[in-house]
Amino acid sequence: MTPPGEVARVLERARQAQAEWAQKPLRERCALLRRLREVMFARRQEIAEVITREAGKPRVESLLSEVMLILDTADYYARKAPKMLRPERVPHHSLAVKAKSAWLQYEPWGVLGVISPWNYPISIPIGVLIPAIVAGNAVVLKPSELTAWCGALVGELFEQAGLPAGVLQIIQGKGDVGAALIEGGPDKVIFTGSVATGRRVAEACARKLIPCVLELGGKDAMIVLADADLEIASSAAVWGSFTNCGQACLSVERLYVEQSVAEKFTQICVAKTRKLKVGRGLDGDTEIGPMIRAGQVTRVEEQLRDAVARGARVRTGGARRTELGDCFFEPTVVTGVDHSMLLMQEETFGPVMAICPVVDAAEAVRLANDSAFGLGATVWTRSARRGREIAGQLKVGTVMVNDVASYFAICEAPHGGRGASGWGRTHSKHGLLELVQVKYVDVDRLPRVPKSWWYGYSEELGVAADRFLEMLFAPTFRERLGSARGALKTLFRGHRI
Ligand code: NDP
Secondary structure, three states: OOOOOHHHHHHHHHHHHHHHHHOOOOHHHHHHHHHHHHHHOOOOHHHHHHHHHOOOOHHHHHHHHHHHHHHHHHHHHHHHHHHHHOEEEEOOOHHHOOOOHHHHEEEEEEEEEEEHHHHHOOOHHHHHHHHHHHHHOEEEEEEOOOHHHHHHHHHHHHHOOOOOOOOEEEEEOOOOHHHHHHHHHOEEEEEOOHHHHHHHHHHHHHHHHEEEEEEEEOOOOEEEEOOOHHHHHHHHHHHHHHHHHHHHOOOOHHHHHHEEHHHHHHHHHHHHHHOOOOOOOOOOOOOOOOOOOOOHHHHHHHHHHHHHHHOOOOEEEOOEEOOOOOOEEHHHHHHOOOOOOHHOOOOOOOEEEEEEEOOOOHHHHHHHHHOOEEEEEEEOOHHHHHHHHHHOOOOOOEEEEEEOOOOHHHOOOOEEEEEOEEEOOHHHHHHHOOOEEEEEEEEEOOOOOOOOOOOOOOOHHHHHHHHHHHHHHOOOOHHHHHHHHHHHHOOOOOOOO
């Protein structure tokens, strides 16, 4: 545990380490990523085991949704960061500034505070650390107290890859340690977690004028049109609702299914759900592991009670599996739901699939957008055109047509939401650009020519300025040309203070 009083010293050490790290050539920082990938690959089984032991998810999920993602992320940024971070020439569109050569420079923020949750305890923090560190930042990471072991492992992996001491430091503890991190004044905060904590983080950052990225909760809708392949869509719905025992920010939380196929689709989902094996994550055939803690189970039960009291029907599941332990809950399918229920308003973060029939796609879109959240959504149809059309109407950060959640593992896909799902992006080039400051630099090609607006104002200069505007913006070419001579003559004749 890191005493909150220690955090200032940790940040100071990070500042010193960052100054040296940022001086290293980018190719050296990319080489670190390649070594990191080798270390993570060699230790992949151990990483998966630590995740499964600590967070409970089935081992297959630890390998695919965590280890694979970080291997690919290291590979991606090792290859792409040099191009993404290279200074970028700025071709000016306006005649007024043609005499300038300019470029954008990408510079590290300095020290970043990264605060991460327990549900993807390796892939979420490492998915931010890799671009942050390759861009020349130092990072202080505060993992969730519930997955402190994974947090320590993150530090160990970077250390083994040869990251200089102090560039990445892990501070362990509860929320007060996260709060102390923000209070200590990092240059930017990247927070992933719940809406309630996200709001506290945003307030704390605002008080210190520290920018932050907020990756918060979701209530992702899945829209199934009547022409969808129901076999495929139902398998996706079952996996999307129950992967990581439903404890995923992007997932399937609400289903809107066209009326004509809704009952058939529901029956297939119920049949597939009943076949899922609930058990301990380390058992090879387990498909649904435990939830992270009993309090999380209670929250799911409360939402289900509320839904049933308002007329919903549990079609399968709905109960704890106490013979396995306090945190095991049956994967559950619920129908007869509407938007008056907590189940359709709040993030559930548990293994519950709620299915709502809709008259048509327009109603599905209306209901999908009727949410405070805006993280992701999926659309199922055989028509790619309709899929894209509906995607354009959904108020979320990401839409997948005929797939679910897998974009999180696609390095080129930016991840982030709207509304209560937060702001800013992680992953992809957009995620990398959150971790650098953009600096515009220009060099005047006519350094000996004084600018006419550097005082010496007069009636004559006013007229010339107006001609200059005409030259640039008058509707026709002939008018522009007509104004050009007079404007240029006065403006460039060399006014000085
Ligand atoms: P929490 O918000 O409870 O915690 C997130 C992190 O913040 C933890 O490390 C926590 O520490 C820390 N923390 C708690 N209080 C403070 C504080 N006052 N100041 C700074 N840090 C603090 O989220 P969970 O860990 O429960 O994660 C689940 C949530 O995360 C869900 O809502 C889920 O949707 C969301 N999430 C969003 C993702 C996205 O990309 N949009 C991805 C994954 C999850 P501690 O745990 O030690 O209390």
